[in-house]
Amino acid sequence: MNEFELLRNITIGQYLPVDSYLHRLDPRAKILAAILVIAAVTFTPSLAGNACLLAGGLALVWLGRIPLAYALRGLLPAVPILVFLAVMQLVFFGRNYDPTSPVVFQWRWIVVTGAVLKLVVVSAARFLELLLVTSVFTLSTKTTDLTLGIESLLRPFQRLRVPAHELALVVTIAVRFVPTLALEAERLMKAQASRGARLGGSRWRFISRVRRSLPILVPLVTYALRRGEELIVAMEARAYTGGAGRTAYTVLASRPGDWLAVGAAAVFLAAMLLAPFPA
Amino acid sequence: MTGEPLIVCDGVEYGYGGAGDLALGGVSLRVSAGEHVAIIGPNGSGKSTLARHLNGLLRPSAGAVRVRGMDTRDPAHTRSIRQTVGMVFQHPDSQMVATVVEEDVAFGPENLGVPRPELHARVREALEFVEMWDYRDRPPHLLSAGQKQRVAIAAVLAMRPACIVLDEATSLLDPRGRADLGRLVAGLRRQGTAVVSITHLMDEAAAADRIVVLARGTVVASGPPRAVFADAGRLATLGLDLPPATALAFRIRREIPDFPVDLMSVDEIVDAVAGRAAS
Ligand SMILES: Nc1ncnc2c1ncn2[C@@H]1O[C@H](COP(=O)(O)OP(=O)(O)O)[C@@H](O)[C@H]1O
Ligand SMILES: [Mg+2]
Numbered sequence: 228m229n230e231f232e233l234l235r236n237i238t239i240g241q242y243l244p245v246d247s248y249l250h251r252l253d254p255r256a257k258i259l260a261a262i263l264v265i266a267a268v269t270f271t272p273s274l275a276g277n278a279c280l281l282a283g284g285l286a287l288v289w290l291g292r293i294p295l296a297y298a299l300r301g302l303l304p305a306v307p308i309l310v311f312l313a314v315m316q317l318v319f320f321g322r323n324y325d326p327t328s329p330v331v332f333q334w335r336w337i338v339v340t341g342a343v344l345k346l347v348v349v350s351a352a353r354f355l356e357l358l359l360v361t362s363v364f365t366l367s368t369k370t371t372d373l374t375l376g377i378e379s380l381l382r383p384f385q386r387l388r389v390p391a392h393e394l395a396l397v398v399t400i401a402v403r404f405v406p407t408l409a410l411e412a413e414r415l416m417k418a419q420a421s422r423g424a425r426l427g428g429s430r431w432r433f434i435s436r437v438r439r440s441l442p443i444l445v446p447l448v449t450y451a452l453r454r455g456e457e458l459i460v461a462m463e464a465r466a467y468t469g470g471a472g473r474t475a476y477t478v479l480a481s482r483p484g485d486w487l488a489v490g491a492a493a494v495f496l497a498a499m500l501l502a503p504f505p506a
Numbered sequence: 507m508t509g510e511p512l513i514v515c516d517g518v519e520y521g522y523g524g525a526g527d528l529a530l531g532g533v534s535l536r537v538s539a540g541e542h543v544a545i546i547g548p549n550g551s552g553k554s555t556l557a558r559h560l561n562g563l564l565r566p567s568a569g570a571v572r573v574r575g576m577d578t579r580d581p582a583h584t585r586s587i588r589q590t591v592g593m594v595f596q597h598p599d600s601q602m603v604a605t606v607v608e609e610d611v612a613f614g615p616e617n618l619g620v621p622r623p624e625l626h627a628r629v630r631e632a633l634e635f636v637e638m639w640d641y642r643d644r645p646p647h648l649l650s651a652g653q654k655q656r657v658a659i660a661a662v663l664a665m666r667p668a669c670i671v672l673d674e675a676t677s678l679l680d681p682r683g684r685a686d687l688g689r690l691v692a693g694l695r696r697q698g699t700a701v702v703s704i705t706h707l708m709d710e711a712a713a714a715d716r717i718v719v720l721a722r723g724t725v726v727a728s729g730p731p732r733a734v735f736a737d738a739g740r741l742a743t744l745g746l747d748l749p750p751a752t753a754l755a756f757r758i759r760r761e762i763p764d765f766p767v768d769l770m771s772v773d774e775i776v777d778a779v780a781g782r783a784a785s
Contacts (some may be wrong), residue, residue, distance in 0.1 A: 292682060318629070340630055352547065362532070369603060369605075369606070370605035370606075370608055371604065371609050371643075374605075396603075399603070399605060401605065401606060402604060402605055403602065403603070403605045403645075403646065406645070406647035407599050407646070407647050410647060418625075418688040453600075454597065454599055454600040454602075457595060457597055457600035457601075458600045458601070458603070460558075460563060460602060461593075461595055461600060461601040461603075461783060462613075463563060463588075463613040464561060464588060464592070464593040464595075465603075465661065465662070465665065466585050466589055466614060466617040466618055466665065467613070467617045468583075468584070468585065468617065472617075472619045473616050473617055473619060474615075474616050474619050474620055474621060474622060474625060475616065475622070476608070476609060476612035476616055476622070476629065477609070478622070478627055
């Protein structure tokens with residue numbers, strides 16, 4: 228993998244065009260089901276529960292007919308963050324986190340207790356589960372379906388002045404610009420590198436990486452702001468005046484079977500909440 | 507309204523606020539239905555500012571702009587004016603709103619409230635016109651710059667405008683992209699759509715019915731391309747080029763004093779030279 232092409236390899240936010248049950252699912256049902264599964268991840272603190280959730284995440288990968296290697300590669304960019312998180316927890320929690328827990332490791336002032344170890348494993352597992360669920364979601368959902376789904380789900384709340392159409396448009400534009408900005412970042416990195424900047428090298432040295440990415444970040448933000456400003460003018464030029472009076476090119480149509488997925492997710496959530504997992 | 511040209515600018519003045527000169531200091535311009543007008547002028551001469559007056563993105567501080575008789579200062583006409591005069595901008599990346607081509611082309615007519623069956627027909631027709639129908643489900647970042655600009659033209663065409671304004675739409679394209687766009691413009695004129703193209707490329711300007719030369723916010727010359735290019739001295743003082751063939755004709759005239767200079771293509775030069783050789 229080329230150092231400069233890292234940004235392209237982020238699978239979150241990309242669509243994988245295969246035909247699967249998840250791909251055919253009505254986006255509204257899929258959004259609701261995903262929210263329920265994410266709730267299950269959030270409310271499951273036990274080791275055994277997280278093992279179930281990881282298995283569930285892999286089942287979703289299979290259900291979406293996503294090649295396992297492809298799904299796992301999407302998790303790669305998160306590995307440094309996970310390692311960083313784990314190290315911080317191991318080094319700094321010490322005895323403060325659950326003082327009753329037995330010490331399993333001690334070196335100078337660094338103390339690791341059983342409770343901290345469990346915390347490290349569970350938080351890493353949760354992180355991976357969340358990534359797995361969101362990447363399966365985005366890999367199996369076209370952005371147009373996603374935004375149509377959001378708009379349609381929020382429409383009942385329009386009476387409460389929730390700007391359904393505008394929110395959906397914001398999501399669309401954000402998603403539309405992710406690859407554009409990634410390509411621009413790649414271009415800037417190459418330009419800086421060709422002038423002698425050292426951007427490559429070890430992927431693990433965070434501080435120096437952050438410091439070195441400033442010369443890229445500043446022009447990138449400028450680029451984004453300029454494109455954004457131009458986009459506003461271009462939208463106005465195409466008679467955009469907000470959501471009122473617009474028609475829709477694509478309209479969602481769900482089959483009754485789609486809502487089964489929501490039911491299954493709800494049952495899964497209830498099972499995770501009620502199961503007598505050892506704490 | 508019969509007899510009045512499609513777009514009429516009468517003594518348009520505009521300043522961006524702040525100190526300094528007016529960006530436009532009393533510009534009068536007419537664009538008739540089906541006409542192709544090129545606007546040339548040095549950087550900062552007010553070309554883009556003028557372009558943005560043609561569809562009411564900017565409103566004159568003195569003077570008036572009327573589109574089909576509708577005054578651009580009247581907000582009640584804004585939508586209808588934007589429908590009548592479409593605009594394509596310079597940067598290919600800041601004109602696409604949606605995450606796939608066909609949704610983007612639908613954005614304009616959606617804003618106009620075009621009903622759904624007709625919406626689909628219009629999107630298809632527009633994409634077929636620019637030969638991008640096969641790319642309808644592609645995300646924008648997988649298109650070349652030239653293809654993005656063709657989609658931008660389709661997006662405007664789907665609104666069924668009477669006039670399209672191209673503000674340096676080819677300046678970031680490679681020669682092939684430029685040639686493609688040039689053919690599209692020719693096609694637009696055949697179907698009766700007026701075109702106002704702002705350009706730095708004199709070859710492009712030479713294809714117009716009429717050239718308007720702007721300098722410091724005023725019109726300094728206007729007329730058929732041959733007449734405008736024959737006044738090479740004035741263009742040179744403004745820092746503007748001649749089309750390559752015209753420049754060549756001027757150089758031949760240095761050797762052969764009565765050689766014609768109102769020539770705009772290599773073929774015309776060949777004919778002129780052949781004519782002299784024969785006589
Ligand atoms: N958004 C703006 N704010 C302030 N001044 C502007 C803005 N846009 C253009 N100008 C000024 O108005 C003048 C005309 O600019 P513009 O119409 O963009 O020229 P052109 O398109 O011919 O290069 C320039 O002097 C420019 O600096
Ligand atoms: Mg300009």
